[in-house]
Amino acid sequence: MNTRTAPAWSPELEARYAPLAAQLERLIPCMEVPLHLPWIDAINTLKQERGAVIMAHNYQSPEIFYGVADITGDSLALAQQAATCGSDIVVMCGVHFMAESVKVLAPDKTVLIPDMEAGCSLAASITAADVLALRAKHPGIPVVTYVNTSAAVKAVSDSCCTSANAVQVVESVAAEHGVKQVIFLPDRYLGAWVAQQTQLDLILWQGACEVHERFTGIEARHAREQFDAKIVAHPECPPDVLAEADFVGSTTAMGKWLEKAKPERVAMITECSMADNLRNEFPQVEFIKPCNLCPYMKKITLPKIHAVLSDLSNEVVVAPEDIVGARRSLDRMLAVGRRDRV
Numbered sequence: 570m571n572t573r574t575a576p577a578w579s580p581e582l583e584a585r586y587a588p589l590a591a592q593l594e595r596l597i598p599c600m601e602v603p604l605h606l607p608w609i610d611a612i613n614t615l616k617q618e619r620g621a622v623i624m625a626h627n628y629q630s631p632e633i634f635y636g637v638a639d640i641t642g643d644s645l646a647l648a649q650q651a652a653t654c655g656s657d658i659v660v661m662c663g664v665h666f667m668a669e670s671v672k673v674l675a676p677d678k679t680v681l682i683p684d685m686e687a688g689c690s691l692a693a694s695i696t697a698a699d700v701l702a703l704r705a706k707h708p709g710i711p712v713v714t715y716v717n718t719s720a721a722v723k724a725v726s727d728s729c730c731t732s733a734n735a736v737q738v739v740e741s742v743a744a745e746h747g748v749k750q751v752i753f754l755p756d757r758y759l760g761a762w763v764a765q766q767t768q769l770d771l772i773l774w775q776g777a778c779e780v781h782e783r784f785t786g787i788e789a790r791h792a793r794e795q796f797d798a799k800i801v802a803h804p805e806c807p808p809d810v811l812a813e814a815d816f817v818g819s820t821t822a823m824g825k826w827l828e829k830a831k832p833e834r835v836a837m838i839t840e841c842s843m844a845d846n847l848r849n850e851f852p853q854v855e856f857i858k859p860c861n862l863c864p865y866m867k868k869i870t871l872p873k874i875h876a877v878l879s880d881l882s883n884e885v886v887v888a889p890e891d892i893v894g895a896r897r898s899l900d901r902m903l904a905v906g907r908r909d910r911v
Contacts (some may be wrong), residue, residue: 570645576607586610589636595852596631596845598790608871609636615878622656623874626663626672627820628840628866633639633662637874643820645716645731648899651675656690660877661885662869666692668885673895680885683873688863689717691805694715694776695755697721703752707772711742712752714898715759717778720887724752724894730803732820735763743769758782762811781805784823784838788859789813792836798857801826802838810838827830827851842868863911 583590584608593602609632616623616637622664624647625638634641640650644663648670651659658679661668662740666689668682700722709710713734714726723729727746730738739751751769753760764771784802786809792798793813801823802814811817820839824847826834834855837844841860848856877883887895 575604576611578603578607582606582610592635592849594632596635596849601632603873605632605636607739608875612637612871612875612878615875616660619658619800619878619881620656621658621660621878622651622654623660624651624662624808626667626866627846628842628863629662629846629869630867631845631849632868632871633874634842634846637663637871641846643731646821647671648674651678651680658881660874663687663873664689664863664865665694665885666717666719667896669887670716670899671719672885672887673723673892673899676887676892679881681877681881682883682885683870683877684868685883690779691717691756691776692714692719692722695722695774697725699774700725700754703754703772703774707750707752709746710750710752710772711746711747712754713739713742714754715756716899716902718755720752720891720895723898726878726893726898728905729895729898730902731819732759733822734902734905735759735804738902738905739769739771740767742901747805748849757804758807758811759804762817768879773831778805780840782807783861784810784859785815786810789836789838792857792859796834796836796857798834798836798855799830799832799847800838806838813866814838819872824850842866 590602622639623637625634644667651671660681661671662685668680672680711727713728713730716729722880743751753771753841754799755774757773757775762774784806789800789810790813800814801816802810804817836857836859840863844856844858
């Protein structure tokens with residue numbers, strides 16, 4: 570099959586995927602659904618032929634998240650599940666650092682990413698050389714690195730953390746090293762949020778997520794006042810946004826909060842597809858969407874997924890020394906005891 574040409578639609582195809590079509594019509598513009606179904610069918614067929622597993626991050630669009638993904642979740646959860654899944658081929662529908670994390674925890678598997686240009690502004694804000702320079706400038710001070718970084722950066726860090734366990738990890742690492750200071754990389758907003766919850770002195774890097782840093786406290790306040798909505802924000806947002814929030818947490822924690830709080834109306838201050846996907850799980854909640862699209866996540870499309878499955882292209886390769894170092898940092902985080910999510 571020519572992977573550049575859309576597979577053919579048919580009434581039989583629509584009938585076979587009627588439940589999925591009905592689900593997607595609630596989450597995306599209904600006119601798009603007939604365009605997606607042929608690709609979904611072709612991908613599912615090819616996936617079975619290849620014996621592959623498709624993983625999709627929470628920020629992936631619904632036609633990917635619900636249409637073709639076998640495993641969904643946050644970046645760390647996906648990497649952990651890749652290590653235990655039965656397939657030798659993993660297609661990561663997410664950004665490049667996530668695919669690297671899969672390779673780190675599952676080095677014997679073939680890891681594919683549908684678009685090699687699906688990067689991350691936060692991960693791109695720091696290099697391994699930057700970390701080594703910080704270590705030289707602050708000798709004896711341990712480095713805790715957010716998982717939204719390259720494998721090379723993780724490899725020269727003492728421990729990784731997620732947005733959910735960052736406070737616990739920095740305090741554990743500081744206690745282990747007998748210090749009151751920790752270098753926290755690379756998100757300055759997440760770092761500032763962590764600093765408010767600990768007595769430690771955090772040395773921050775000036776990185777940021779281009780999706781979350783664009784939100785403002787005024788937007789969050791408008792959503793509350795105009796729509797009487799509860800505000801749920803990711804800690805990568807600026808402080809004035811977090812000050813307006815009813816809940817601040819990771820993508821996984823957001824879903825748990827909705828399940829517990831059962832708000833009538835909510836504004837999700839994060840990537841747009843997060844709200845789209847949660848709407849399927851919480852149909853009783855009205856989602857107000859003052860959201861921003863991640864241009865890198867949206868590089869992942871159904872035709873590109875089909876293409877990499879067809880020719881097994883875009884394999885993600887991580888240097889052996891970075892696999893060893895990054896695995897050590899991830900294991901150090903997991904040893905702290907909390908396995909919550911980004």
